Amino acid sequence: LKEEVEDKRFDQKLKRYIAKNTNMIGELIFPEDEIFNPDFVEVDRVLDVMVNEDKETGKSTRHFLVKWCSLAYEDSTWESEDDIDKIKIPRFKQHTILCKVNKVLRPHKDMWKRMSEDNTVFQNNNQLRDYQFEGLNWLLFNWYNKRNCILADEMGLGKTIQSITFLQKIFDHGIWGPFLVVAPLSTIANWQREFESWTTINAVVYHGSQTSRDMLHTYEWFCRDENVSTLIPGCYKVHAVITTYEMIVLDSSHLRDVDWRCLIIDEAHRLKNLSCKLVESLSYMQLEHKVLLTGTPLQNNVEELFALLSFLQPETFNCQQAFSLEFGNLKNNAQVEKLQALLKPMMLRRLKEDVEKSLAPKQETIIEELTSIQKKYYRAILERNFEFLAKGTSGGNVPNLMNTMMELRKCCNHPYLIKGAEDKIMQEYRMMSNEQNPLQAMIQSSGKLVLIDKLLPRLKEGGHKVLVFSQMVRVLDILEDYLVQRSYLYERIDGCIRGNERQ
The missing domain is CATH 2.40.50.40 (OB fold (Dihydrolipoamide Acetyltransferase, E2P))
Structure with missing residues (x-):
C-alpha cells in the first residue's frame, strides 16, 4: 500500500491511525461507522x-x-x-x-396587498405558522417599499423558512432571481434542503474547490437554447445561489458580475466590523435588496448594531461617531426608546414566549452536586497533586494539567473523562463493594449521572421525551453506555451523523 500512495507523511499517518484504533491488549479495532456513504x-x-x-x-x-x-x-x-x-x-x-431574457422590475409599493393565510400553501403542502406568516408579510412589505431590513427573531422561530418563502413569493411575481444566500458552512446543506422542500426555486450550493466552482459556473449558471447546446449569457439557469462568507471573499470575481435581485445573510452579526473583508467584498456587488438574519442584533455595543444598519442603508447611517454619541451605551430609557423608534420600520424581533403560546414557560434549574469521588479529583487537579492522580494508573496514563480549567470541567461532568481515572475508580469500587458492577461504578462516580438515573424512570413513566445536550463527545459516549445498559431507547446526534440522517 505504501508504494501506491504518494505521500511523504504516510508513515506518521499510519502510526497515528494504529495508535488511535488499538485497544488495551494491542488489537487493531476497525471503525463501526459505515465506510461507504x-x-x-x-x-x-x-x-x-x-x-x-x-x-x-x-x-x-x-x-x-x-x-x-x-x-x-x-x-x-x-x-x-x-x-x-x-x-x-x-x-x-x-x-x-426555461428562462427569462428580459429583466422584470420590482412592483410599485402601491401594489402591495397583505396575503391571506388561508390560501397560501407552499411546495409539498407546507404551511407557515401564524407568526411566520406575519414575518413573510413584513418581509414582502419592506421589499415593495424598497427598504432593506433585519429579521431578528429569536433562534428556533424559523428565520430560514420565512426567508425562503419570501424568495418564493418574489419568484411568483416573475422575478426568477438570481438570489444570493450567504450562510455559515455548517448550515448551507440545510438551506438547500429547505429550498427543495418549500419552493420551486432552483437553488445550488456554491462551495468547494476551484475545479468544482468552475464546473458549477459552466453547467449551472446560464440557460441554453432549445437544443441544450448553446449558452445564453444573462439568462440565469440558477435561481438561488447558497454560499459561505469565505467564498464571498475568496471568489468574489465570479459573483461580482451578477445582478443579484436579493441578498440574504444568515448569522448577520458576522458583519459587525465594517472594515472586514466580507463587508468590503459585498460592497462591490450589485445587490438590489438586502435582508439580514440574526438572533442577536445587539451583542456587545451599539457600534456593532451601527455596522449592520450601515450595511443596509449606507446613505442614512454614514457616521458611526454621531450614532455612538446619540445612543451611547443605552443607559437611559430615552436613548432606548429613541433607538427602538429608529429600528421599528426596518427590524422585526420576536421571542418564543411572544409567539408560541402553546409552549409552557421555560423553567431553568441548575443542579451541580459533586460526588465524593469528583471532589477528590477536583481538589487533586486544583492543587496539581500528581501523586494522587497517578496512583493506581499505568505509566504515562496521567492527565495533562496544562489546561487546568478543562480538566476541572471534565471532572464536573464525569471523572471517567480524566486520563487514567476509570480504571482506578473501578478498582476502588470492587474493593469497597466486593462486587464487579461497572454500571453502578459509572453512575455513582458522577453527580450528574446520579441525577439522570433518578429522573429518567419517572420521566419515562410519565410518557415524556428527554433531550440531553453536552459540549463533549466523550460525555455522549458515557451517556450512550449508560442508556444501553439501562435498556432505554435513544437516538444520538453529533458531528459523526450525516446531515441527511439527522433530518
Whole structure:
C-alpha cells in the first residue's frame, strides 16, 4: 500500500491511525461507522447531456453528466440514460431551457396587498405558522417599499423558512432571481434542503474547490437554447445561489458580475466590523435588496448594531461617531426608546414566549452536586497533586494539567473523562463493594449521572421525551453506555451523523 500512495507523511499517518484504533491488549479495532456513504450513488442533479450515434446500427444513445449527492461537482460522471433516475432528466431540461431574457422590475409599493393565510400553501403542502406568516408579510412589505431590513427573531422561530418563502413569493411575481444566500458552512446543506422542500426555486450550493466552482459556473449558471447546446449569457439557469462568507471573499470575481435581485445573510452579526473583508467584498456587488438574519442584533455595543444598519442603508447611517454619541451605551430609557423608534420600520424581533403560546414557560434549574469521588479529583487537579492522580494508573496514563480549567470541567461532568481515572475508580469500587458492577461504578462516580438515573424512570413513566445536550463527545459516549445498559431507547446526534440522517 505504501508504494501506491504518494505521500511523504504516510508513515506518521499510519502510526497515528494504529495508535488511535488499538485497544488495551494491542488489537487493531476497525471503525463501526459505515465506510461507504450510500448517498454517493444517488443522483443529485443532471448537469449536461451528450448524444452518441452508433455508426454501424445508426442508433442514438444519450449520456448525462451526473452530480452525486454528498459529492462535489468535480466528482461528477457521465452515465447512461438507463442508469439514472428518470425524474431528474425532466428537471434538468426544465431548468436548462426555461428562462427569462428580459429583466422584470420590482412592483410599485402601491401594489402591495397583505396575503391571506388561508390560501397560501407552499411546495409539498407546507404551511407557515401564524407568526411566520406575519414575518413573510413584513418581509414582502419592506421589499415593495424598497427598504432593506433585519429579521431578528429569536433562534428556533424559523428565520430560514420565512426567508425562503419570501424568495418564493418574489419568484411568483416573475422575478426568477438570481438570489444570493450567504450562510455559515455548517448550515448551507440545510438551506438547500429547505429550498427543495418549500419552493420551486432552483437553488445550488456554491462551495468547494476551484475545479468544482468552475464546473458549477459552466453547467449551472446560464440557460441554453432549445437544443441544450448553446449558452445564453444573462439568462440565469440558477435561481438561488447558497454560499459561505469565505467564498464571498475568496471568489468574489465570479459573483461580482451578477445582478443579484436579493441578498440574504444568515448569522448577520458576522458583519459587525465594517472594515472586514466580507463587508468590503459585498460592497462591490450589485445587490438590489438586502435582508439580514440574526438572533442577536445587539451583542456587545451599539457600534456593532451601527455596522449592520450601515450595511443596509449606507446613505442614512454614514457616521458611526454621531450614532455612538446619540445612543451611547443605552443607559437611559430615552436613548432606548429613541433607538427602538429608529429600528421599528426596518427590524422585526420576536421571542418564543411572544409567539408560541402553546409552549409552557421555560423553567431553568441548575443542579451541580459533586460526588465524593469528583471532589477528590477536583481538589487533586486544583492543587496539581500528581501523586494522587497517578496512583493506581499505568505509566504515562496521567492527565495533562496544562489546561487546568478543562480538566476541572471534565471532572464536573464525569471523572471517567480524566486520563487514567476509570480504571482506578473501578478498582476502588470492587474493593469497597466486593462486587464487579461497572454500571453502578459509572453512575455513582458522577453527580450528574446520579441525577439522570433518578429522573429518567419517572420521566419515562410519565410518557415524556428527554433531550440531553453536552459540549463533549466523550460525555455522549458515557451517556450512550449508560442508556444501553439501562435498556432505554435513544437516538444520538453529533458531528459523526450525516446531515441527511439527522433530518
